[in-house]
Amino acid sequence: MPQASQSARPERQGYVLLAPALIVYLLFAVYPMIDVIRMSFSSWNGLSPEARFVGLANYRAIVTQDPVFWGALRNTIWWTALAVILPNLISFGLALALNQNIPGKSSLRVVFYLPVIIASIAVATIWKWMYDPFFGLFNNLLMQMGLDGWILDWLGDRKVALWSVFVAHVWQSVGFSMVLFLAGLQGVSATLVEAARIDGAGRWGVFRYVTLPALKPTMMVVFVLSLINSLKAFDIVYGMTGGGPAQSTQMLAMWAYTQSMQLGVFGRGAAVSVVLLLITLVIVLPYIRWMFRREEMAR
Amino acid sequence: MASVDISGVKKSYGAVAVMHGVDVAIGDGEFVILVGPSGCGKSTLLRMVAGLETVTGGQIAIDGRRVNELEPKDRDIAMVFQNYALYPQMTVAQNMGFALELAGRSKAEIKAEVDKAAEILSLTALLDRKPGQLSGGQRQRVAMGRAIVRHPKVFLFDEPLSNLDAKLRVKMRAEIKALHQRLKSTIIYVTHDQIEAMTMADKIVVMNAGRVEQIGTPLELYDNPANLFVATFMGSPAMNILPAVTQAGAVLVAGVATLPIVVSVPPGTKIAYGIRPDEITIDPESPVKAEVVVVEPTGSETHITARLAGHEITLISKARVALAPGDQIGLSFSPNKHHLFDDATGRRLEASGGMAA
Numbered sequence: 001m002p003q004a005s006q007s008a009r010p011e012r013q014g015y016v017l018l019a020p021a022l023i024v025y026l027l028f029a030v031y032p033m034i035d036v037i038r039m040s041f042s043s044w045n046g047l048s049p050e051a052r053f054v055g056l057a058n059y060r061a062i063v064t065q066d067p068v069f070w071g072a073l074r075n076t077i078w079w080t081a082l083a084v085i086l087p088n089l090i091s092f093g094l095a096l097a098l099n100q101n102i103p104g105k106s107s108l109r110v111v112f113y114l115p116v117i118i119a120s121i122a123v124a125t126i127w128k129w130m131y132d133p134f135f136g137l138f139n140n141l142l143m144q145m146g147l148d149g150w151i152l153d154w155l156g157d158r159k160v161a162l163w164s165v166f167v168a169h170v171w172q173s174v175g176f177s178m179v180l181f182l183a184g185l186q187g188v189s190a191t192l193v194e195a196a197r198i199d200g201a202g203r204w205g206v207f208r209y210v211t212l213p214a215l216k217p218t219m220m221v222v223f224v225l226s227l228i229n230s231l232k233a234f235d236i237v238y239g240m241t242g243g244g245p246a247q248s249t250q251m252l253a254m255w256a257y258t259q260s261m262q263l264g265v266f267g268r269g270a271a272v273s274v275v276l277l278l279i280t281l282v283i284v285l286p287y288i289r290w291m292f293r294r295e296e297m298a299r
Numbered sequence: 300m301a302s303v304d305i306s307g308v309k310k311s312y313g314a315v316a317v318m319h320g321v322d323v324a325i326g327d328g329e330f331v332i333l334v335g336p337s338g339c340g341k342s343t344l345l346r347m348v349a350g351l352e353t354v355t356g357g358q359i360a361i362d363g364r365r366v367n368e369l370e371p372k373d374r375d376i377a378m379v380f381q382n383y384a385l386y387p388q389m390t391v392a393q394n395m396g397f398a399l400e401l402a403g404r405s406k407a408e409i410k411a412e413v414d415k416a417a418e419i420l421s422l423t424a425l426l427d428r429k430p431g432q433l434s435g436g437q438r439q440r441v442a443m444g445r446a447i448v449r450h451p452k453v454f455l456f457d458e459p460l461s462n463l464d465a466k467l468r469v470k471m472r473a474e475i476k477a478l479h480q481r482l483k484s485t486i487i488y489v490t491h492d493q494i495e496a497m498t499m500a501d502k503i504v505v506m507n508a509g510r511v512e513q514i515g516t517p518l519e520l521y522d523n524p525a526n527l528f529v530a531t532f533m534g535s536p537a538m539n540i541l542p543a544v545t546q547a548g549a550v551l552v553a554g555v556a557t558l559p560i561v562v563s564v565p566p567g568t569k570i571a572y573g574i575r576p577d578e579i580t581i582d583p584e585s586p587v588k589a590e591v592v593v594v595e596p597t598g599s600e601t602h603i604t605a606r607l608a609g610h611e612i613t614l615i616s617k618a619r620v621a622l623a624p625g626d627q628i629g630l631s632f633s634p635n636k637h638h639l640f641d642d643a644t645g646r647r648l649e650a651s652g653g654m655a656a
Binding site (some may be wrong): 189191192194195196197198199200201202205209210213214216 | 349350351370371372376377378380381382384385386387388397398401402445
């Protein structure tokens with residue numbers, strides 16, 4: 001049995017219990033983050049023992065000499081802007097519908113959540129097959145419906161490839177936000193709804209003055225989570241198009257990876273990563289501050 | 300203000316009937332309290348009046364108009380909930396004015412009504428606060444203010460004081476009663492606390508298992524309970540009930556005495572003999588002996604639980620007593636203060652004659 005003196009120091013016990021997670025976090029998250037910043041100021045091919053300090057040369061290179069960077073940035077911004085709105089609106093609608101007393105709602109909840117538990121790379125493979133210009137589901141359906149004119153090379157056409165991937169992303173991510181919204185809806189006070197009904201609010205009034213305000217924290221969480229998820233979009237694009245055709249589906253996270261791991265220009269890859277990190281921080285820091293404020297207010 | 304007529308109201312959930320034909324007539328400006336143990340149907344009845352629950356059978360009419368099929372907002376009622384149900388994102392003023400705003404009243408009108416209600420409830424200094432910044436008692440007052448500004452035909456209160464601490468509850472009790480006297484409004488008020496019912500109501504409706512047990516003024520219920528349920532539910536500590544048997548021209552109370560009471564049941568019938576704790580006194584001369592079990596001083600009086608012929612009874616002593624568990628005491632029962640009930644039906648038996656024990 002441990003001595004009384006040991007259990008008398010709860011703060012020390014706390015640190016001991018935290019230590020393993022902290023070590024892993026420092027080693028695999030904080031150290032690489034710092035190292036990537038250092039690397040973004042260096043020139044390194046990934047193999048040579050020496051990396052050369054080059055100052056801001058990598059940053060200069062990606063913004064002035066790298067046409068793909070700007071395309072990737074544009075794609076990332078579009079993707080993120082749409083990904084925080086479109087799938088979440090669908091999720092919200094689904095959550096509202098599945099929060100009603102409709103038959104089969106439990107099974108439907110599972111159905112809509114199912115894509116979330118599938119690995120992104122598997123989702124990419126499934127959709128790649130469905131998009132296949134010759135054997136894929138979509139083109140065959142269009143053909144059977146006599147809509148031959150609509151047939152496209154969904155992932156091979158530069159104009160539509162990004163949005164074809166985006167549709168797969170929507171399918172995969174809708175369930176996650178839906179579950180968060182459902183949890184939020186279940187937290188809406190039934191008495192408050194009744195009070196509003198007695199006060200004279202109709203369905204819209206109850207939604208506007210009771211449901212929406214109660215869902216504000218949930219919306220914030222959903223917004224930030226999908227923001228972070230979209231900014232780092234990588235796996236589904238990697239699995240479906242690999243950034244092609246002609247870099248038309250290239251994203252910042254994947255471009256950083258491609259530069260470093262495939263082209264061996266680690267400095268530039270790191271610089272792209274740092275740009276992405278800065279964008280993420282600018283967006284996420286206010287959220288973290290907001291969370292702390294809420295926590296303090298709850299205390 | 301208006302009358303409320305509840306006639307033959309029934310409620311079932313699927314095949315399960317929870318209310319079996321309730322009749323209550325509530326006059327204009329009356330303060331009526333529905334009281335009973337949890338699950339007796341009092342809250343369900345209130346919610347049916349509010350329109351938050353459907354009515355399975357019977358009719359509810361407000362001011363002579365059948366409201367069974369009307370939405371809550373069309374019934375001209377206001378309700379105060381146990382957990383206050385204030386809109387957290389709105390200020391006190393917005394909470395109070397919300398119903399008027401939905402009704403499309405002008406800003407100036409709303410402000411005038413809210414200011415007037417805030418004045419009555421001493422909320423003026425808090426009008427710009429959010430509910431989260433208020434204490435329980437203040438929130439309760441805001442909830443009442445929200446009801447007052449609408450000048451509804453009927454006020455409905457659903458256990459409004461249950462979430463408050465004991466001291467505040469006593470204060471709010473007096474405030475609500477004063478409010479009723481000031482507004483002369485029709486109020487239906489639900490509580491499980493019989494003291495709240497006794498102290499505030501013009502008329503009490505005692506409910507049990509989806510039925511009305513008795514309707515009357517607080518003192519009518521206290522002095523003439525219609526049955527065993529009402530007798531033991533109203534009054535604190537509860538009325539003592541002892542088994543008894545009728546004899547020719549008398550009642551034999553086990554362990555107490557044979558009392559010269561004439562009742563309208565054949566000799567040999569088992570009945571229940573009830574007497575309130577303040578009608579039993581300690582009397583060293585009395586041949587009726589009991590053993591003290593618990594002594595609870597409350598300051599102004601002392602509650603004593605004693606075992607009498609195998610039954611626990613409670614008595615209230617106004618005088619300070621030096622008693623300990625295990626002590627033997629003599630007990631004297633006030634004559635003519637008993638209540639007799641049919642053992643089988645629980646119904647009150649009218650009796651004549653007195654006793655001296």
